[in-house]
Amino acid sequence: MLFERKTTDDAWWQMLLIPVIVLLLFFSSMAIFGPEKGFFLLGGLYAVFSVYPMIVFFRTKNPGHLIQSAFFVAVSFVGFVTPFAIDNGPMKKIIPIPLFFMYVSMLMLFYQSFNRKIKWRGMEILELAGLAVDSGGTGYTPRPRPTGQVQISQTEIARFTDFVTRELISLVYYEENSLFFVPVIGNIEFLYMLGIKQDYLDETWIALDAEGKLSVHISEKDYLRYKIDLDFDHLCESMGNVFAEFIQLSQEGQERRIVEKMNALRLPIFS
């Protein structure tokens, strides 16, 4: 699909910050304390890092994060075993095993990443909402906007919420009479996953109440991600329509098409 993007990305380099820092620490440690300490440090860091994707997996059931966790564990093993394999150490014959797992899980992780299977889809939601909206006027308001109604049963809601969570399209929060779909936009997923951020009402969300009525709230910072001033009223309506369409596709058992629609935007993997 050829189209002109209406949103701007967050700095993609933020995603590379942690790996770069780890490598710097690793090489610095090797240079200062010797290779053994450097590998131990690498193993320790990746052992800690492996916890986070595991948390994401348990909270979203997204299998890609399980693979990411496996990769981190494999790197951690390599880090801990390598010092004992250097200079014909006792682990010399064992080292190929963690290395094998590391490369296999790394290939699987690359596959997951390049196919956007571990990508949070908030930017795609913004982009899809912006597609149908013309520029002109801003009219921003922090109020939510009712956008329509969908016919959906409890079973279908359960199926849809499982799907959007697993595909990282949005997080789902249950309130007394409504469900809140909160697309994660702008590299802040860890705040939600680690429970640091619990209040989402100031963020962008799509609410579905017990009668199937949809409401949309777009936060000011997310609205400012659009490169041009879009008519805010139409933008909210459009975002509601995007979710109404997602719900309809889910009801028809065509969840695959939802993913294809988002992939067709071809947004950068780290957006």
Added chain:
Amino acid sequence: MQFKKLSLLGTYLSKDYAEEFFRLLVNYQTISASEAASRLGLHIRTAQDFLDGLADLEIVEKEEVREKKRPYFRYTLSKQALSFEVDLNQFKIANPGQGLERVVREKENSGVNFSVARGGDQISAVTVWEGEGRDRAERKISLTTPQGKFLYHLPFPNAKPLSLSAIMEKAEVSEEFNPEIQDLVEELALLGVIEFL
């Protein structure tokens, strides 16, 4: 009874010494301010003001007398019971302007904050900032459920404006809430949050 008269009566009835004062008035045929003041341990000016107030409200009669000295006033209770009735409907907002047919929408850049209720289907409060500089103060207007639903369905700035009745219909707010909706609309219009078109 007029509301202002009633509130004046309320002021007198709420005085610490009111009960004791009425005890005197009921049991004395007539009483002067100095007699009442000495009996109740009040300043004569306080007793005078209280009695004059009751006289204005026609609860006591005020009579000027002369007893070989300069004239003074004696007060006689003229009512043995107090009862009052105020028609609160006088405050009911009677469709100002075109009433529910007025066309409104949110004003752009109103600079207020809307708090969404936890259920996500209504606004629970509007926070406005009034004043300038150091005098700037936050004012939070908590909304009733019908008001919250109404505001939730208010057209966005730049969106097609709607009449109050149309918004109330969308918000499923019945007409019996018309006065409280109009009260909110008037207030928010004054604060520059809503514009009439």
